[in-house]
Amino acid sequence: MVPRLFFLVLVGLLAVVGTTEAQEHPGLESYRQVCQLCHGERGRGDIAPVLVPLGFDAEYVLAVVREGYGQMPPISQRELSDDNVRQVVAYLESLSSSASGSAQTEYDGPRTPEGQPDLNGIWQVLNSAAWDIRAHNAQDGVPAGLGVIEDNVIPYQAWASAQQQENYANRFTADPVRQCFLPGVPRITYMPFPFRIFQTADHVVMTYEFAHTVRIIYTDGSAHPLPNDFWMGDSRGHWDGDTLVVDTTHFNGETWFDAAGNFHSNELHVVERYTPTSSYHIDYEVTIEDPEVFTRPWTMRMPLYRRIDEALQLLDYDCVDFILESANRSDGGVQ
Amino acid sequence: MIRIGLSKLATTSLVFLTCSLWVSAQESTAEFDPPRTEWGDPDFRGHYLPGQYRPLEIAADENWQPSTEGSGGNNAAFSRFFEPDPDAPPRPARLTAPMIVDPPDGKIPFQPWAAEQRNEIMVRQDELEHLDPRVKCLPSALPRAHLPVGYNTYQILQLPGYIVMLYEWNHLYRYIPLDGSPHVSPDIRLGMGDSRGRWEGNTLVIDVTNFTENTWPVGHGAPPEGAPGGALTTGHGVFHSGDLHVIERFTFVDANTISYRATIEDPNVFTEPWTIEFDALRRAPDGHMLFEYACHEGNGRGISLMTGTDLETIRLGER
Numbered sequence: 001m002v003p004r005l006f007f008l009v010l011v012g013l014l015a016v017v018g019t020t021e022a023q024e025h026p027g028l029e030s031y032r033q034v035c036q037l038c039h040g041e042r043g044r045g046d047i048a049p050v051l052v053p054l055g056f057d058a059e060y061v062l063a064v065v066r067e068g069y070g071q072m073p074p075i076s077q078r079e080l081s082d083d084n085v086r087q088v089v090a091y092l093e094s095l096s097s098s099a100s101g102s103a104q105t106e107y108d109g110p111r112t113p114e115g116q117p118d119l120n121g122i123w124q125v126l127n128s129a130a131w132d133i134r135a136h137n138a139q140d141g142v143p144a145g146l147g148v149i150e151d152n153v154i155p156y157q158a159w160a161s162a163q164q165q166e167n168y169a170n171r172f173t174a175d176p177v178r179q180c181f182l183p184g185v186p187r188i189t190y191m192p193f194p195f196r197i198f199q200t201a202d203h204v205v206m207t208y209e210f211a212h213t214v215r216i217i218y219t220d221g222s223a224h225p226l227p228n229d230f231w232m233g234d235s236r237g238h239w240d241g242d243t244l245v246v247d248t249t250h251f252n253g254e255t256w257f258d259a260a261g262n263f264h265s266n267e268l269h270v271v272e273r274y275t276p277t278s279s280y281h282i283d284y285e286v287t288i289e290d291p292e293v294f295t296r297p298w299t300m301r302m303p304l305y306r307r308i309d310e311a312l313q314l315l316d317y318d319c320v321d322f323i324l325e326s327a328n329r330s331d332g333g334v335q
Numbered sequence: 336m337i338r339i340g341l342s343k344l345a346t347t348s349l350v351f352l353t354c355s356l357w358v359s360a361q362e363s364t365a366e367f368d369p370p371r372t373e374w375g376d377p378d379f380r381g382h383y384l385p386g387q388y389r390p391l392e393i394a395a396d397e398n399w400q401p402s403t404e405g406s407g408g409n410n411a412a413f414s415r416f417f418e419p420d421p422d423a424p425p426r427p428a429r430l431t432a433p434m435i436v437d438p439p440d441g442k443i444p445f446q447p448w449a450a451e452q453r454n455e456i457m458v459r460q461d462e463l464e465h466l467d468p469r470v471k472c473l474p475s476a477l478p479r480a481h482l483p484v485g486y487n488t489y490q491i492l493q494l495p496g497y498i499v500m501l502y503e504w505n506h507l508y509r510y511i512p513l514d515g516s517p518h519v520s521p522d523i524r525l526g527m528g529d530s531r532g533r534w535e536g537n538t539l540v541i542d543v544t545n546f547t548e549n550t551w552p553v554g555h556g557a558p559p560e561g562a563p564g565g566a567l568t569t570g571h572g573v574f575h576s577g578d579l580h581v582i583e584r585f586t587f588v589d590a591n592t593i594s595y596r597a598t599i600e601d602p603n604v605f606t607e608p609w610t611i612e613f614d615a616l617r618r619a620p621d622g623h624m625l626f627e628y629a630c631h632e633g634n635g636r637g638i639s640l641m642t643g644t645d646l647e648t649i650r651l652g653e654r
Contacts, residue, residue: 178650
């Protein structure tokens, strides 16, 4: 067994020579060269045990590395210096701390070449949040729903609560989506239409069937650009373990959260966490901050489901055309 | 592996020499071998700016009157209202060859009734029904989405088995499978059509059908400044039926330039297929990004001024 493992370690060494990862943790390179083949990507375990969260200190790890342990062969100073070992420990500890706050999952679905869960494909919610994110009874054309808000409370400031009630009363004319305006974030996610995720090494692009909306989410470490305002905001993402975290700001304050008048200002700050729990499910958690409208941050949560229909593709819901058709009719039809 | 190595070498030299070789590279007939993706396809990934404004058509009986001066590249009509668009398609300093390369006379082969219909459409641009669909914020359709216009840049993403094209103007996108799958049912209609792609050597060939009938297949920005109005057109008012069939060919001519060739077929409107070709995509500088172009959201007042129709009072139904 030991010779075979040695061989694997050597193969691993050869396989990763020449790969470069800019701005990665300094311990990552050593981890990849020496440890990853047996312990898996990001210490998730493979033929050797899981290393995250790391329950050992650097001195203990150093001893195990030098002397071997069980089926693990001893590793020499030449292959991995003491400093390298300490860097690897720091790397694994950084993974442990970043994973601790997030939804812990045992995702075992496909991964991209970069090691992230592969979210490519068509997704959709199965709920009635588009009509009302709170618990609500059915109305004509509106399915009932248990709501998607933690504790079912939106912590409005007093004036904002009154504004929401006014919005609700006027919702059939005041809802911006009824004018075919872009729905904003996170409303676009739970519109009752499918959307497709494209995931590359430095982008996650989401294209939506509703009004051919697009979100280009940079995962290249770039920051939000200079303040501007957008219907869909400006989205920057990063991977926290197996969770895609998307930070969105620069909203214009013109959009609603649903068709029931729940609203925000242009100070809205949205943090979405997309945590895949299997090949077919994403745990979608959204934290809403807006000090102009709410007394505290609040959270929505719902599953996203992968659409597996054969030959499925996004089609058109170009509501601009419906507005124009309606205008032509109300004009008495110009020819 | 050898091929990838050579491609990288070729790219490096071309990038290094791009400035000095700009003119000759465009005229070179040798096929450029583009870099490859990790999975071996020609690598189209990146951000691109629109190509140069050029006339679509030639009116054969007009004299060509070259302009004596060109502009810096900003679309004058837009820049009255907005900050100058730094990514605007450049205007040539003089009249250039038309985009239409076939038929050889450089004119759209309209059926006679369709030529009259086009004129009718153009004189009725103050009516909502006939107004340029892009002014109404409907999808660009094709090949119009690749013709030069201000405030439109491109991003191309590639994954094994498919390509995604993102268009800044009106946040349009196309998903282009490369898996040999057939077009969607003819009952389905899509503003940007239904795209199916394949590789022919280094060329990306896309077959597009299933268009809606409410768009124009061509129609782009202004002709060169100083061009006599009757000497050329920009393709406005050209319409199509649901049988529109577009075959596109994207080919790198150098590391930073993609040639675009599109053949337009519609037996209900034209007497024969016709083809446009020009360098439609120029690689954007590092750091370029697509911004949100919310078209319809700010369009109510413009439509009201142009047509007298108040879109802002119209609401969609229950859903």
